[in-house]
Structure formats: C-alpha cells, structure tokens
Amino acid sequence: MIRPQARWSMTIVALILGILVxxxxxxxxxxxxxxxxxxxxxxxxxxxxSTRNEGLRSEVADLEQTVAxxxxxxxxxxxxxxxxxxDLAALEAWAGLTPVTGPGVSIRVTxxxxxxxxxxxxxxxxxxxxxxxxxxxxxxxxxxxxYGGLGxxxxxxxxxxxxxxxxxIGSPQILTGxxxxxxxxxxxxxxxxxxxxxxxxPLDAVSIPASDRDLxxxxxxxxx
Amino acid sequence: xxxxxxxxxxxxSWQVTLSGxxxxxxxxxxxxxxxxxxxxxxxxxxxxxxxxxxxGLQDQQNALQAQILDLRARIVELEAEEPGSEAxxxxxxxxxxxxRLAGGLxxxxxxxxxxxxxxxxxxxxxxxxxVTARDIRTLxxxxxxxxxxxxxxxxxxxxxxxxxxxxxxAILANSAYLAPPYEVRTIGADDLYERLTTSASFVExxxxxxxxxxLRLSFSELDEVTVPAYAGTIRxxxxxxxxxxxxxP
Numbered sequence: 001m002i003r004p005q006a007r008w009s010m011t012i013v014a015l016i017l018g019i020l021v022x023x024x025x026x027x028x029x030x031x032x033x034x035x036x037x038x039x040x041x042x043x044x045x046x047x048x049x050s051t052r053n054e055g056l057r058s059e060v061a062d063l064e065q066t067v068a069x070x071x072x073x074x075x076x077x078x079x080x081x082x083x084x085x086x087d088l089a090a091l092e093a094w095a096g097l098t099p100v101t102g103p104g105v106s107i108r109v110t111x112x113x114x115x116x117x118x119x120x121x122x123x124x125x126x127x128x129x130x131x132x133x134x135x136x137x138x139x140x141x142x143x144x145x146x147y148g149g150l151g152x153x154x155x156x157x158x159x160x161x162x163x164x165x166x167x168x169i170g171s172p173q174i175l176t177g178x179x180x181x182x183x184x185x186x187x188x189x190x191x192x193x194x195x196x197x198x199x200x201x202p203l204d205a206v207s208i209p210a211s212d213r214d215l216x217x218x219x220x221x222x223x224x
Numbered sequence: 225x226x227x228x229x230x231x232x233x234x235x236x237s238w239q240v241t242l243s244g245x246x247x248x249x250x251x252x253x254x255x256x257x258x259x260x261x262x263x264x265x266x267x268x269x270x271x272x273x274x275x276x277x278x279x280g281l282q283d284q285q286n287a288l289q290a291q292i293l294d295l296r297a298r299i300v301e302l303e304a305e306e307p308g309s310e311a312x313x314x315x316x317x318x319x320x321x322x323x324r325l326a327g328g329l330x331x332x333x334x335x336x337x338x339x340x341x342x343x344x345x346x347x348x349x350x351x352x353x354x355v356t357a358r359d360i361r362t363l364x365x366x367x368x369x370x371x372x373x374x375x376x377x378x379x380x381x382x383x384x385x386x387x388x389x390x391x392x393x394a395i396l397a398n399s400a401y402l403a404p405p406y407e408v409r410t411i412g413a414d415d416l417y418e419r420l421t422t423s424a425s426f427v428e429x430x431x432x433x434x435x436x437x438x439l440r441l442s443f444s445e446l447d448e449v450t451v452p453a454y455a456g457t458i459r460x461x462x463x464x465x466x467x468x469x470x471x472x473p
Contacts, residue, residue, distance in 0.1 A: 006238050013245045020252040033394045033403025034275050041392035042274040045401050048391070049281040052399035052456070056288035059457040063295035070302040079308035084316045087299070088323060089465050094458045095327030096384055099466035119365060120358075127387035131463040141384050142328060142375075143368045147425070169463040207466065215326035217373035220334030220411040222325065223450060 093132070096141035096211040100132045104169040104206035105176055110162060111196035115147035115154075117189050121166065121198070122146070124185040128178035130168040132208040136160060139211040150193075156213065172202030282401065289455035296329065296453075328383045328454045332374055336411035336449035337420075339363065343393075343404055344438030353437045355404055357390040360397075362429050363408055364388070370420040372412040374451040378402040381454035398456050409451050417445055 037045065066087060073080035092098040109118070122140060125133055133140040135155045146155045153160040168175055179186050179200050186198045303320060306313045324330050341363065344353035364375055364382055375382040380397045389396045394403040410416070420426050434441050 006242070010238060010242055010245070013242060013249060017245055017249050017252070020249065033392075034278055034401070037271075037392040037394070039271050039274060042271060042278055045278050045391055045396075046274065046281060048396055048399045049278065049285060049401060053281060053284050053288060055399075055457040056285065056292065059459060060288060060291050060295065062459055063292060063299065067295055067298050067302065070299065070306075074302065074305060074307070077307060080302075080306055081308045081312070081316070084303055084306060084313075084320070087303070088316060088320050090460065091320065091323035091327060091329075091458070093463060093465045094384070094460060095323050097323055097326055100460075100463040101466045102460075102462040102464055104462065116362070119361065123361060123387050123389075126385055127389060131385065131460045133384075141326075142382060143372070145365045145368045147365070147369060169460075171462065208463070216322060217325065217332055217334070217411060219373055219413055220332035220336075220451065222330045223333035 096132070096139045096215060099208060099210045100169060101205060101207050102131070102169040103172050103204050104130070104167065104202075105172055105179075106201045106203055106206065107166040107168070107179070108199045108201075109164055109166065109196070110198075111193065112150040113153070113189065113193050113196055114149055115145070117193060117196075118146040118153065118166075120185055120189065121179075124179060125166075125168045125170075125175065128170065128175045130170040130175060132169045134167045134208045136164055137209055139209050141211040141213065141215055143213070143215070144211075167206045167208060169206050169208060172204075176200050176202050278401070285400065292455045293453060300324075327458070328374065328381045329458070331450060331453040332411060333448055333450045334373075334411040335414060335447050336372075336409065336451070337417055337443050337445050338449055339406075339408040339410070339441065339443045341404075341406045341408065342440040344440070346438075350437070353439070354393050355406060355439060357388045357395045359433060359439070360395060360406060360408070361388050362433070366420060366423060366426040366429065367408070367410050367412075367416075370412070370416055370423060370426070372410040372416060374411045376409045376451045378407055379452055381452055383454045383456075398454070409449050411449055411451055417443070 034042070034045070066083065069083055070080050073083070089098070093100045107121070109121075118135070122133060122135075135144075135146055136158065138144065138155045138158055144156060146153060146160070148154050151162075153164075178184060179198075181187075186200070189198065190196055300320075304317055306317075321330075325332070341355050341359065343355055347353035360377060364377070367375055377388070377395075377397050380386070380400050380402065382397070386398050387396075391401065394401060395406070396402070430441070433439065
C-alpha cells in the first residue's frame with residue numbers, strides 16, 4: 001500500500017522530470033550554436049544564408065531546364081549533344097580544367113607577406129564571389145595552397161617573387177570594394193606585415209589559365 | 225552480498241521507483257546545466273524571431289541542396305542515355321565525369337582521416353580558446369599540402385570557390401552556417417597522416433594554436449571515409465571559357 005505522502009512526492013518528481021526531458025530534447029533539436037549568436041550576428045547569418053538560397057534556387061532552375069531539354073530531346077529521339085557540350089564547358093571552366101576569361105581584378109603584392117597572409121587574401125576573394133583565381137600563372141583549384149614564410153613564398157612548387165600578381169574573375173566593383181574597404185583584409189594585412197603594399201586594379205578582361213595538376217582524386221571512388 | 229539483495233527486496237517498490245526517477249532527474253539537471261555552458265547567452269527579445277528565420281532558411285537550404293543533388297543525378301542518367309553517335313557520346317560523358325570528380329560534385333569514399341576540432345573545454349571569455357575560421361582554414365591548407373585529395377567540413381565540400389569565414393562563435397563555409405564541433409573529413413594516400421604530422425607548419429600550428437589555448441583536436445584514420453558532394457551553385461556570371469581553349473569534341 002502506497003502512502004499518500006509518497007504518491008505526492010512521486011507525482012511532483014515525475015512532473016519535474018517530464019518538464020526537464022522536454023526542455024532537454026528541445027534544446028538539442030535547435031541548431032546548436034544559433035542561440036549563442038547576438039542579434040547582429042544572426043542578421044548576418046540570415047543575410048548570408050538567404051543569398052546562398054537565392055543562388056541555390058537559380059542553380060535548381062538551371063538544372064531543371066537542363067533536365068527538361070534533355071528529356072525533350074530524348075522524347076523526340078533527337079540528339080542533345082549541344083546541351084552536353086555546354087554542360088561540359090561550364091563544368092570544366094568552374095573546376096579549373098580549362099582557361100577562362102572575364103572581368104575582374106589584378107592584385108599586385110609588394111613587400112614581405114607569409115603564405116597564410118596570401119591565403120587570407122584568396123579567402124576574401126572567394127567570399128567576394130571570385131569565380132576563378134590565379135596566382136601568377138598557377139590556377140587556384142582545390143588543393144592549391146600558397147605556402148612559405150616571409151620572402152620564401154611558393155605555390156605548387158613555383159617560387160613567388162616580390163611584386164607578384166593575383167588575378168581574379170568576378171564583379172570588378174564588388175571584388176575591389178570588399179578587398180579595400182576600411183577594416184577589410186588589405187587593411188588587416190597592412191597592419192600585420194610592415195611595409196606591405198597591396199594594390200587592386202579593376203579590369204574589363206582578365207585571363208586565368210587552366211590548372212596544371214590532375215584534379216581527380218586518385219584514392220577515393222565515387223559512392224552514392 | 226546476499227544481505228544487500230535481501231535488504232533491497234525488503235524496500236517498498238515505490239521507494240525504488242522514486243530513487244530511480246530522482247537519479248534520472250539529477251542526471252538531466254546536470255545535462256541541462258552543462259548545455260547552458262560556457263558560450264555566451266544573449267537574452268534579448270528580438271532574437272527569437274531571428275533564430276526562427278535563420279532556422280527556416282537553413283531548412284530551405286537543406287531542401288534545395290537535396291534537390292540539386294537529385295537533379296544532377298538525373299542529368300547524369302539522361303546524358304548517359306544520349307542517342308547520338310556512340311563513340312562521341314561516350315567521350316563527352318567520360319569528360320563530364322572527369323570534370324565532376326575534379327570539381328568535387330561527386331561524393332567519394334576512400335582511405336582517409338576524420339578530424340574533430342572543438343573549442344577549449346572551459347573557454348572563459350577569451351576568443352582565442354574558441355575555434356576560428358582561420359583555424360579551420362589552416363587545417364584545410366595543411367591537409368592539401370600533405371596530399372589530401374578531397375575535404376569536407378561538417379558536410380560542406382571544400383571546392384575551388386569555398387570561402388571559410390567567422391560568424392559569431394561559428395563559421396560560414398560555402399555560405400552555409402556551421403557550428404562547432406567541426407568535423408573535417410579528408411581522403412588521401414596512406415601516408416597522409418604521416419606527412420601531415422611531420423610537416424613543420426602543421427607542428428607549429430599545433431604548438432602555437434591548439435596546445436596553448438586548450439583547443440581539442442582529435443582524429444581517427446579510417447579505411448573508408450566518405451566525403452560528400454558539393455551541393456552548391458557552379459554557374460558563372462562573369463567567367464567564360466577562353467575562346468582559344470582546346471575545342472571540346
């Protein structure tokens with residue numbers, strides 16, 4: 001026989017337990033980290049993710065169009081080689097397998113800087129929407145890293161001399177604006193490396209070579 | 225031993241249930257408090273709708289990414305069924321597969337390493353005891369230099385256009401919001417780990433960044449690591465294939 005007192009304490013314990021289980025599950029269900037951000041940072045996340053979603057939506061639209069025209073060609077029993085060729089050209093250009101050209105910027109780096117500093121610059125170029133980048137004659141592809149200490153920079157076994165050039169294709173205004181804004185990457189690098197000068201020139205036409213490397217992974221196989 | 229069992233048997237069942245429940249309660253309170261943990265908590269009212277919006281956008285992003293992967297798979301199927309001249313079609317399809325692999329549009333599995341990079345256990349107020357985008361970039365760069373062939377960060381494939389940026393105490397990679405702990409997956413030759421850990425710049429990174437601030441870097445070497453495909457946009461708005469480029473068959 002259970003005493004009423006015991007029944008009460010058990011009810012209360014069970015109630016608190018239930019509330020805590022729910023609270024714990026809810027806090028785990030929420031995206032970890034988002035609740036740690038300030039309102040300003042959340043606004044930035046929202047801006048970034050919405051811009052990305054817009055890009056993803058237009059990618060979906062493009063892909064749907066490709067599917068539609070391939071399906072249509074199949075149904076009519078005609079060749080869609082033109083579609084395949086343009087798909088291939090776009091893929092190869094993006095992946096760094098073929099040379100590309102377009103508007104963009106030329107960046108001249110004079111003075112001592114480390115590989116890490118140059119990588120910060122490349123990261124900011126990608127952030128500003130650069131579609132293709134080259135450091136001197138080396139196409140920046142997955143696996144391309146500028147490395148070495150002050151005065152001994154290399155990229156893919158090619159030494160970089162003082163005053164080397166980085167070229168990028170993208171919106172010349174956005175690329176220039178992002179790099180040169182107050183407190184931007186060039187200002188930060190200038191504060192870190194004494195005597196460093198980085199000049200950015202917007203250009204109507206920039207040529208970027210193809211990568212010299214074999215970019216296909218040799219140790220992994222495609223999996224679903 | 226038998227005395228203990230006999231004593232337990234003598235206890236009324238509600239007492240056993242109650243102690244069980246209290247035990248779980250204690251555990252949950254501890255878990256809840258630990259989760260409240262070291263990261264700064266903001267409590268202002270305007271954040272709730274912002275978090276809702278951000279979560280909604282992330283759900284949309286996940287759905288769009290899944291859609292892109294589906295459509296790309298469909299295109300691969302359709303392109304393989306192309307009715308044109310057999311030899312030419314085979315050649316173009318081989319080139320397409322080559323380009324997709326080179327660019328990171330295909331999920332691949334192979335021997336590799338999975339790293340886990342976390343903030344210091346008790347980060348306090350110091351920014352240095354939290355993992356930054358710079359740390360992730362350094363790890364990625366060191367892996368490339370050691371011969372890695374494919375890398376992903378919390379499911380985002382590192383491609384030629386991937387920027388990795390700080391946002392609060394988390395990062396953005398491919399403009400996707402990624403929160404710690406960070407799982408960096410990589411595929412490469414069998415000597416990848418050896419080459420990484422004997423590289424002077426990686427040793428310097430561990431000595432100057434990981435160890436002094438208590439950041440937690442762990443890894444496991446595996447025979448099979450799966451690095452996901454890039455599920456983002458590849459359309460160029462400014463770059464065009466160079467006219468002088470070797471003609472496509």
